[in-house]
Amino acid sequence: MTAILVGMSAGIDPVGLTALAHGAGAEPAFLQVHDPALVDVLTAVADRGASDVLLIGAGWAQPGPKRSWLRRVAAHWLRGYDGPPTLRLAPQLLAAPDAELLAAAIAAGGAPTTADAAPLHSPAWEEVPRHRHQVLVCRGPRCSALGASAVTSAFGDELRRAGLGDDDALITVTGCQFPCNHAPVVTVQPDDAWYGRVSVDEVPGLVEAHLIRGWRADHLLLPRERRGDPDHAIAPRKIGEARSESPG
Numbered sequence: 001m002t003a004i005l006v007g008m009s010a011g012i013d014p015v016g017l018t019a020l021a022h023g024a025g026a027e028p029a030f031l032q033v034h035d036p037a038l039v040d041v042l043t044a045v046a047d048r049g050a051s052d053v054l055l056i057g058a059g060w061a062q063p064g065p066k067r068s069w070l071r072r073v074a075a076h077w078l079r080g081y082d083g084p085p086t087l088r089l090a091p092q093l094l095a096a097p098d099a100e101l102l103a104a105a106i107a108a109g110g111a112p113t114t115a116d117a118a119p120l121h122s123p124a125w126e127e128v129p130r131h132r133h134q135v136l137v138c139r140g141p142r143c144s145a146l147g148a149s150a151v152t153s154a155f156g157d158e159l160r161r162a163g164l165g166d167d168d169a170l171i172t173v174t175g176c177q178f179p180c181n182h183a184p185v186v187t188v189q190p191d192d193a194w195y196g197r198v199s200v201d202e203v204p205g206l207v208e209a210h211l212i213r214g215w216r217a218d219h220l221l222l223p224r225e226r227r228g229d230p231d232h233a234i235a236p237r238k239i240g241e242a243r244s245e246s247p248g
Contacts, residue, residue: 001088002050003106004029006038008057008093009064010139010173011149016097017058024102026056031069033139033173038070039077045085052086056105059093062153067093068118075117089113131170133211138185140176147199148184154203162207169211182222195220 003026007017010033021028029041036044038055045053057070070089078084088110094101137143137152155171177185182196186206193216195206202220209217 001052001054001106001109002027002045002085003054003056004038004041004045005094005102006031006055006057006070007034007061008032008059008069009061010034011064011152012058012061013144013149020097020099020102023099024106026102026106031057031065031073033175038073042074042077042087043081046081050085052088054088054090054106054110056090056102056110057093058097060096061149062156071113071117072120074113075115076120078113078115084115087113129170130167132167133169133191134189135169135171135211136174136177136187136189137171138175138177138183138187139173140180140183142180142183143176143185146183150200151184151186151198151203154200155207158203158207159211162212164207164211169207179222185222191216192224194222194224196222 003024005017005021005024005026005028007014007028007030012030012034014028014030014034017030018028027041027045029036029038031038042053055070055074057067059067067089074087074089078087089112090105090108090110092105094105135155137148137155139148139152152171152173159165159169159171177187179185179194179196184196184198186195186198187193188195188210191210193210195217198206198220202217206217206220209215
């Protein structure tokens with residue numbers, strides 16, 4: 001049987017997951033953001049002749065999708081592959097990046113999944129979400145090395161404490177946003193606010209100032225000039241305040 005350890009969350013450490021998988025003789029794959037994508041790994045192992053494949057979701061990094069997403073993606077792949085192998089799903093997500101836990105999960109195996117499982121499409125996912133703000137947390141190499149994973153989790157915790165849901169602020173993990181010297185970088189749209197050196201300790205104040213009170217967090221705000229528009233740098237001001245035009 002071929003085992004595939006699947007990173008569920010965008011916030012998971014791909015290097016650590018890959019090392020853990022290889023140490024157990026498993027293949028690493030990722031459900032989102034990181035490479036290789038799960039469907040590509042499934043195709044690769046099936047092309048090599050694997051007849052029995054076990055999917056084990058890595059669930060220790062938050063926030064992350066539920067185990068049902070493994071079934072959805074696996075069923076989608078099964079419907080498109082000619083002569084697919086038996087595809088099994090471990091009954092639980094792996095709770096920690098632990099070699100013994102992974103070995104036990106591989107030994108326990110899982111129940112077969114079929115191509116008629118829930119599809120990727122749903123009427124509930126048709127409309128663009130109604131959030132007022134989208135908080136983009138950079139997970140490029142420098143930001144990740146300087147704690148962006150914990151910052152992502154801190155935003156989720158703080159929004160829940162503040163009683164804010166996805167219709168208020170949608171937290172999204174991104175790749176590199178480029179001003180790497182200011183890592184970890186967080187941007188808030190549609191306000192075009194760029195924040196640098198955002199630590200876990202800074203998250204509550206940033207949520208209170210920007211997402212609740214509507215003020216940019218001045219001490220974290222990075223100046224930004226749009227190309228060809230040097231007089232329109234983003235300066236500290238209340239969100240929605242009219243921008244004064246330069247004289248002349």
